[in-house]
Amino acid sequence: MKVLRGHSGLPQDDRGAVIALGNFDGVHMGHRHVIGLAADLAQSLDAPLGAALFDPHPRRFFAPDAPAFRLMGTGRRNRILESLGVQQLHVLPFSMGMARMTPADFVDTVLAGGLGIAGIVTGEDFRFGAGRTGATDDLARLCAGHGIKTAFAELHGNGADKVSSTRIRKAIHDGDMQAAATLLGTPWAVEGVVRRGDQRGRTIGFPTANLTLGDYVRPDYGVYAVRVGIDGDTPSLAGVANIGKRPTVDGATELLEVHLLDWSGDLYGRTLEVEFFDHLRSEKRFDGLDALKVQIAEDAAAARRVLSALSGPA
Numbered sequence: 001m002k003v004l005r006g007h008s009g010l011p012q013d014d015r016g017a018v019i020a021l022g023n024f025d026g027v028h029m030g031h032r033h034v035i036g037l038a039a040d041l042a043q044s045l046d047a048p049l050g051a052a053l054f055d056p057h058p059r060r061f062f063a064p065d066a067p068a069f070r071l072m073g074t075g076r077r078n079r080i081l082e083s084l085g086v087q088q089l090h091v092l093p094f095s096m097g098m099a100r101m102t103p104a105d106f107v108d109t110v111l112a113g114g115l116g117i118a119g120i121v122t123g124e125d126f127r128f129g130a131g132r133t134g135a136t137d138d139l140a141r142l143c144a145g146h147g148i149k150t151a152f153a154e155l156h157g158n159g160a161d162k163v164s165s166t167r168i169r170k171a172i173h174d175g176d177m178q179a180a181a182t183l184l185g186t187p188w189a190v191e192g193v194v195r196r197g198d199q200r201g202r203t204i205g206f207p208t209a210n211l212t213l214g215d216y217v218r219p220d221y222g223v224y225a226v227r228v229g230i231d232g233d234t235p236s237l238a239g240v241a242n243i244g245k246r247p248t249v250d251g252a253t254e255l256l257e258v259h260l261l262d263w264s265g266d267l268y269g270r271t272l273e274v275e276f277f278d279h280l281r282s283e284k285r286f287d288g289l290d291a292l293k294v295q296i297a298e299d300a301a302a303a304r305r306v307l308s309a310l311s312g313p314a
């Protein structure tokens with residue numbers, strides 16, 4: 001998948017796609033539905049399949065101090081988009097200029113002039129342009145003026161069952177990783193670079209690779225069965241992770257700490273993709289490291305059971 005930044009100066013070869021337009025944070029089942037419809041339209045027009053999204057996320061642009069909310073990192077998002085057949089990803093910088101465009105400006109300047117698209121697909125509740133004044137009928141009418149085909153995906157699920165980023169964030173916040181995985185179509189995962197910590201983990205027999213959560217939505221603090229991929233590999237290494245502030249050692253900062261079962265080596269500076277499965281227990285304060293060590297050994301055994309049950313009988 002080719003990643004292209006901005007809408008101006010696009011080489012001729014990269015014009016003419018059918019794009020799915022959205023933010024695609026999480027690439028959840030609703031998003032997959034939109035991308036599937038775009039794939040059908042691309043096929044019928046014999047055009048390449050593209051996706052376009054905004055960076056930063058408009059929600060972050062308009063509310064820079066709002067609590068962390070991201071469902072997915074860019075590496076995982078791009079790998080999933082590619083697996084869905086997306087051949088080109090247009091990352092559109094979201095600026096004040098973009099925020100102020102009228103619906104007609106957006107279609108003329110970005111979609112027709114800039115990207116030169118042959119078709120566009122969004123969800124039926126899509127809104128665009130300054131003040132979110134444009135709806136899908138505006139998009140259809142404005143695009144038709146440029147010969148751009150449009151299609152709009154029905155919402156996936158309805159009422160309380162509607163698949164939405166908000167619903168997925170709530171499931172993660174509650175530690176319900178099975179619900180999150182069903183709605184996402186893949187387990188929820190955090191990607192990050194391993195940092196050096198206090199180097200205490202190795203002294204209790206459980207070295208832990210430390211990651212920070214940055215702009216990711218915060219899950220329920222506690223212990224999870226996880227699978228881990230190193231530097232872009234498919235997450236397949238079994239592990240047990242704690243998310244929290246480590247009250248036993250009076251930890252001041254929040255961390256995601258991952259212990260890989262049956263693995264040893266150096267992870268500092270490497271990128272981990274940590275997929276979350278069961279929530280095993282909540283974080284708590286122990287009377288000293290010995291008690292914590294006993295509990296972590298039990299957590300590791302529980303994670304092993306959960307993960308081997310998921311992979312099914314050998």
Ligand SMILES: Cc1cc2nc3c(=O)[nH]c(=O)nc-3n(C[C@H](O)[C@H](O)[C@H](O)COP(=O)(O)O)c2cc1C
Nearest residue numbers: 197198199200201240242246247248259283284299
């Ligand atoms: C599976 C697992 C469960 C953990 N559970 C807790 C916990 O309930 N309470 C706590 O204070 N710390 C918990 N920790 C964090 C430990 O306090 C931490 O890993 C240890 O102090 C090593 O810190 P370091 O990586 O900074 O060296 C847990 C760690 C792991 C790997």
Ligand SMILES: Nc1ncnc2c1ncn2[C@@H]1O[C@H](COP(=O)(O)OP(=O)(O)O)[C@@H](O)[C@H]1O
Nearest residue numbers: 196197198199201202207208260264266267268
């Ligand atoms: N099985 C393992 N799981 C996680 N990290 C491991 C493992 N084996 C070795 N390591 C290494 O040990 C480091 C963690 O050791 P630890 O004593 O907890 O130090 P720190 O406090 O710096 O995280 C990891 O970042 C990684 O480089």
